[in-house]
């Protein structure tokens with residue numbers, strides 16, 4: 001396997017803690033799926049994960065079970081997104097840095113950007129009994145492709 005990312009190490013630590021807490025069985029298959037999950041740079045669907053795991057001979061049911069487990073362990077969060085049809089996408093609840101998601105209300109295009117100044121400002125805030133790790137924000141608007149004036153027929 002190629003160099004394991006910090007994200008994977010953090011996700012695996014959380015999974016192991018959850019497995020111990022819930023007295024579940026440790027499974028190599030789950031670790032293999034988690035490794036694939038951590039390779040996604042953007043939110044992904046279950047179908048995309050199944051595709052990514054195609055070489056691993058893992059059943060679809062196992063992948064769906066793993067996704068549910070990762071959500072329960074708060075490694076992933078499921079987000080409902082409208083892209084022509086409503087699809088559930090998964091994204092890591094933590095990572096190396098915070099990001100802002102930019103969503104086009106016209107075409108549903110999703111882009112991630114890093115907003116460092118805002119991130120630093122928010123981390124300055126003091127919350128009672130709470131330690132923030134990362135920030136997740138979604139900004140809705142219109143992308144450059146949809147902003148172009150539509151030509152008359």
Ligand SMILES: [Zn+2]
Nearest residue numbers: 104107143146
């Ligand atoms: Zn658009």
